[in-house]
Amino acid sequence: MKPIDMTVAALAEALQNKEVSSQEVTRAYLDNIAREEANIGAYITVTEEAAMQQAKRIDEARANGKDLPKLAGVPAGIKDNICTKGTLTTCASKMLSNFVPPYQATVMEHLQDTVLLGKMNMDEFAMGSTTENSWYHVTHNPRNLACVPGGSSGGSAAAVAAGLAPFTLGSDTGGSIRQPAAFCGVVGMKPTYGSVSRYGLIAFASSLDQIGPLTKNVYDSALVLNEIVGYDRRDSTSVKRQYADFTKHIGREIKGKRIALPHEYFGEGLAPEVKEAVLAAAKKLEALGAQIVELSMPSLKAALPAYYVISSSEASSNLARFDGVKYGFRAQQYDSVEDLYRNTRSEGFGAEVKRRIMLGTFALSSGYYDAYYKKALQVRTIIVQEFQQMFEQCDAVLAPVAPTTAYRIGEKRENPLEMYLGDVYTVPVNIAGLPALSMPCGTDAAGLPIGMQLVGNAFGEAELYQIAYALEAALQEGGSGK
Amino acid sequence: MMQDYEMVIGLEVHVELKTETKIFCSCSTAFGAAPNTQCCPVCMGLPGTLPVLNKKVVEYAVRAGLATHCTIARYSKQDRKNYFYPDLPKAYQISQYDLPLCEHGYLEIQTPEGGKRIGITRIHIEEDAGKLVHKEGGGTLCDYNRCGVPLIEIVSEPDIRSAEEAKQYVRKLRAIMMYTGVSDCKMQEGSLRCDVNLSVRKKGETAFGTRTEMKNLNSFQFIGKAIEYEFARQVKALEAGEKIVQETRRFDQQSGKTFSMRKKENADDYRYFPDPDLIPVVTEQAWLEEMQQSIPPLPDDRKKKYIEQYGLAAADADLLTADLLTADYFEQAAQGCSSPKTLANLMLGELLKLIPAEAETIPIRAAHMAELCNLLAEDKINNGTAKKLVKQMWQADTPPSVLAEEQKLWQINDRSILRETVRRAIAQDEKSAADFRAGKTNAIKALIGRAMQETGGQANPKLLAELMEDALNEAE
Numbered sequence: 001m002k003p004i005d006m007t008v009a010a011l012a013e014a015l016q017n018k019e020v021s022s023q024e025v026t027r028a029y030l031d032n033i034a035r036e037e038a039n040i041g042a043y044i045t046v047t048e049e050a051a052m053q054q055a056k057r058i059d060e061a062r063a064n065g066k067d068l069p070k071l072a073g074v075p076a077g078i079k080d081n082i083c084t085k086g087t088l089t090t091c092a093s094k095m096l097s098n099f100v101p102p103y104q105a106t107v108m109e110h111l112q113d114t115v116l117l118g119k120m121n122m123d124e125f126a127m128g129s130t131t132e133n134s135w136y137h138v139t140h141n142p143r144n145l146a147c148v149p150g151g152s153s154g155g156s157a158a159a160v161a162a163g164l165a166p167f168t169l170g171s172d173t174g175g176s177i178r179q180p181a182a183f184c185g186v187v188g189m190k191p192t193y194g195s196v197s198r199y200g201l202i203a204f205a206s207s208l209d210q211i212g213p214l215t216k217n218v219y220d221s222a223l224v225l226n227e228i229v230g231y232d233r234r235d236s237t238s239v240k241r242q243y244a245d246f247t248k249h250i251g252r253e254i255k256g257k258r259i260a261l262p263h264e265y266f267g268e269g270l271a272p273e274v275k276e277a278v279l280a281a282a283k284k285l286e287a288l289g290a291q292i293v294e295l296s297m298p299s300l301k302a303a304l305p306a307y308y309v310i311s312s313s314e315a316s317s318n319l320a321r322f323d324g325v326k327y328g329f330r331a332q333q334y335d336s337v338e339d340l341y342r343n344t345r346s347e348g349f350g351a352e353v354k355r356r357i358m359l360g361t362f363a364l365s366s367g368y369y370d371a372y373y374k375k376a377l378q379v380r381t382i383i384v385q386e387f388q389q390m391f392e393q394c395d396a397v398l399a400p401v402a403p404t405t406a407y408r409i410g411e412k413r414e415n416p417l418e419m420y421l422g423d424v425y426t427v428p429v430n431i432a433g434l435p436a437l438s439m440p441c442g443t444d445a446a447g448l449p450i451g452m453q454l455v456g457n458a459f460g461e462a463e464l465y466q467i468a469y470a471l472e473a474a475l476q477e478g479g480s481g482k
Numbered sequence: 483m484m485q486d487y488e489m490v491i492g493l494e495v496h497v498e499l500k501t502e503t504k505i506f507c508s509c510s511t512a513f514g515a516a517p518n519t520q521c522c523p524v525c526m527g528l529p530g531t532l533p534v535l536n537k538k539v540v541e542y543a544v545r546a547g548l549a550t551h552c553t554i555a556r557y558s559k560q561d562r563k564n565y566f567y568p569d570l571p572k573a574y575q576i577s578q579y580d581l582p583l584c585e586h587g588y589l590e591i592q593t594p595e596g597g598k599r600i601g602i603t604r605i606h607i608e609e610d611a612g613k614l615v616h617k618e619g620g621g622t623l624c625d626y627n628r629c630g631v632p633l634i635e636i637v638s639e640p641d642i643r644s645a646e647e648a649k650q651y652v653r654k655l656r657a658i659m660m661y662t663g664v665s666d667c668k669m670q671e672g673s674l675r676c677d678v679n680l681s682v683r684k685k686g687e688t689a690f691g692t693r694t695e696m697k698n699l700n701s702f703q704f705i706g707k708a709i710e711y712e713f714a715r716q717v718k719a720l721e722a723g724e725k726i727v728q729e730t731r732r733f734d735q736q737s738g739k740t741f742s743m744r745k746k747e748n749a750d751d752y753r754y755f756p757d758p759d760l761i762p763v764v765t766e767q768a769w770l771e772e773m774q775q776s777i778p779p780l781p782d783d784r785k786k787k788y789i790e791q792y793g794l795a796a797a798d799a800d801l802l803t804a805d806l807l808t809a810d811y812f813e814q815a816a817q818g819c820s821s822p823k824t825l826a827n828l829m830l831g832e833l834l835k836l837i838p839a840e841a842e843t844i845p846i847r848a849a850h851m852a853e854l855c856n857l858l859a860e861d862k863i864n865n866g867t868a869k870k871l872v873k874q875m876w877q878a879d880t881p882p883s884v885l886a887e888e889q890k891l892w893q894i895n896d897r898s899i900l901r902e903t904v905r906r907a908i909a910q911d912e913k914s915a916a917d918f919r920a921g922k923t924n925a926i927k928a929l930i931g932r933a934m935q936e937t938g939g940q941a942n943p944k945l946l947a948e949l950m951e952d953a954l955n956e957a958e
Contacts, residue, residue: 083529202530234532235532236533237758237759320574321527337568364564
């Protein structure tokens with residue numbers, strides 16, 4: 001098997017057994033990038049030279065008998081909002097088009113023995129669902145180049161789908177890992193809030209952001225997540241606990257697991273083909289011995305507005321630091337410091353980012369705070385409670401990831417509100433801080449992947465992987481149109 | 483006209499905490515380093531970095547709160563105060579909005595009418611901003627060393643009614659912060675900064691007038707001057723039928739006047755909201771009790787002790803306890819000294835004059851000071867010599883007995899020698915002697931002065947006076 005077709009698990013094993021070198025694997029991916037990247041546009045930066053040097057270092061260390069971590073020598077692509085020391089980190093924004101972080105994100109320290117292939121394209125500052133909001137270029141969906149890969153981690157998802165990286169990291173604030181994973185037909189995991197350090201992740205909405213892996217399959221996802229979770233004293237919201245080996249339960253049967261199907265995830269606006277595929281997956285789970293529990297979670301309908309208030313409010317503050325004073329883009333024309341701010345921010349941010357900053361600034365303004373931000377926090381509390389109650393009787397939730405399959409490029413660009421509605425199934429999980437895994441469960445008539453998500457209880461990733469793995473195997477056996 | 487009005491003052495005092503490291507990162511807080519040498523990605527607010535609260539900051543703030551009789555919040559949180567300024571790298575300051583760490587405290591000051599309580603509304607923790615250095619001829623430089631230095635903001639109730647009370651309040655607050663080891667309160671280095679909110683109203687009125695704010699007053703003198711000027715300005719404006727505008731005013735040190743800086747239309751909108759990068763601050767009962775135990779005796783405690791144990795006058799005890807340095811020094815010296823009262827007089831009369839503002843040490847060893855007091859109390863030297871020796875000891879680290887011996891400064895207690903001196907003085911100034919005998923009793927002073935001078939200032943003054951009086955009366 002060619003390296004670009006291999007899973008992370010297979011690559012790691014082949015590297016460990018010295019059946020292949022990291023340099024060969026890295027070269028294979030770089031060659032594929034050279035061939036395919038012009039069509040896909042998954043990367044903002046390809047770090048070819050540094051990648052080959054790193055691969056060489058790992059090969060030498062291995063040859064010298066050095067004890068290396070599991071994923072040593074495996075190449076990876078990293079979303080461009082995760083700080084990589086010495087490597088351009090742009091957030092796909094003109095604002096940071098020259099920003100080279102002098103420090104490493106914690107996840108990058110965890111992955112220090114992997115090989116960085118480059119930085120993945122995304123919606124500017126992770127705001128968007130199509131990766132069309134990148135200041136650099138549009139990313140094309142490898143399953144259909146006329147379609148978007150989803151977003152905001154569109155580059156990360158497309159790269160895995162197109163064999164431009166064996167795995168990538170994305171970030172998920174309201175679905176930004178799961179939705180592109182669904183659109184591109186790969187597996188994306190948004191871990192429990194607090195389990196992966198946010199240190200070095202350029203914040204969009206601090207209380208919602210979480211880094212997670214995008215991989216070809218469920219097992220790879222667990223492998224990568226194992227490497228990046230853990231308490232980090234540099235992140236106050238990081239949770240101190242023993243993190244289980246997420247592959248531990250993989251392969252065990254799922255008989256008796258109770259899977260919730262909340263009505264609210266299957267209502268108006270859901271494309272029939274998507275609904276059918278997700279319900280078919282439910283049937284598969286039932287066939288595996290799981291019990292499907294239909295129930296209602298009425299507060300979910302308030303999740304989307306609450307999400308847009310909370311995320312935009314936090315973003316308006318988080319993005320205020322981009323003022324052209326110390327780093328990043330600075331406008332050329334200005335007469336005063338106010339002018340410098342105004343011109344830098346007017347020229348440096350794209351339309352969607354400005355829209356959210358304005359929305360958030362408004363929501364936090366005196367006189368509106370109680371009606372918007374405070375209300376949204378109250379909604380958040382209710383949603384958290386509703387999930388908690390639900391998890392008292394169920395082990396996981398099964399739901400669609402997005403109402404439709406991938407849009408055509410340009411289709412939603414002029415209608416932000418319609419674009420926001422596409423996040424309706426993904427945002428509740430971020431609001432509640434829960435883990436959720438997105439995986440393919442079929443294709444539509446046009447051959448585009450359909451995604452489903454399994455939502456778990458807080459820190460229940462191992463159980464999610466167990467269920468997802470069993471389902472993945474069943475779906476492949478059943479030939480679900482893949 | 484002025485006497486028909488009263489001023490209503492509330493103070494906001496910012497105190498830099500004495501922690502080794504900054505509030506959200508491990509950079510040093512040391513003052514005076516070369517610009518931008520004490521910063522890191524976190525305090526520079528580089529994208530992707532996150533703050534982690536320094537536990538010491540909470541500890542110090544809680545200590546400050548306990549020492550000012552505040553209630554300590556069991557659950558407190560940190561909020562973002564959003565505004566753009568080049569000295570603020572994140573474009574928001576992490577502060578506390580609606581759930582401060584400490585609330586509802588007070589401290590007591592001395593007024594001519596007796597003790598007065600000034601309420602403390604709240605004490606909250608926050609980070610300092612950087613410093614902008616405006617270059618002559620244009621251009622501004624940013625120094626981010628101060629970014630993230632921990633501060634507490636202590637907000638008083640509008641209980642203060644005069645410039646003197648305001649100064650007393652700040653003095654007391656400063657003393658408490660120093661006693662508790664929370665801050666070194668160096669006003670010159672900006673580690674204690676004071677904002678004055680002032681309004682005026684006709685005496686007897688209960689409603690508050692419109693207030694103005696004067697920011698960053700960094701000496702007691704300026705606090706006093708700014709208040710007096712602003713009070714007069716507001717009264718004059720009201721008498722002229724004008725309205726006071728709510729605004730921030732700048733105090734100009736040169737002219738002693740205040741000038742309008744910016745109008746506060748409804749107050750700025752800082753869009754406060756809870757910082758999602760930080761978790762709530764939860765204080766445990768057991769820990770709070772531990773903190774309470776760690777509070778050392780405070781100025782009022784020591785003052786009481788000085789009055790009761792050492793027999794000092796209240797005003798003297800107040801002066802000695804106003805500064806931790808002098809209070810510590812006094813107690814140390816008092817241990818080896820037979821008359822603490824003499825010690826207090828010597829310190830208040832001589833030593834305090836030599837100590838520069840915000841000094842950290844006193845060069846005279848406490849043991850030497852004690853010895854000096856004992857020499858004085860035992861009539862081995864007189865008061866004038868003691869004063870002289872204080873100045874000498876400030877210069878050279880030498881015991882007073884050695885200095886006295888070297889310069890032959892011992893007090894002359896020998897009656898026969900002094901009688902002879904008295905006799906000579908009278909002989910040299912017969913006019914004064916005659917005046918005295920004619921009933922101008924004050925004339926004796928000139929004679930005693932002359933006699934004292936003749937002994938090189940070493941005569942036992944009491945004995946000298948006694949002998950002089952005897953001599954003058956005898957000769958009659």
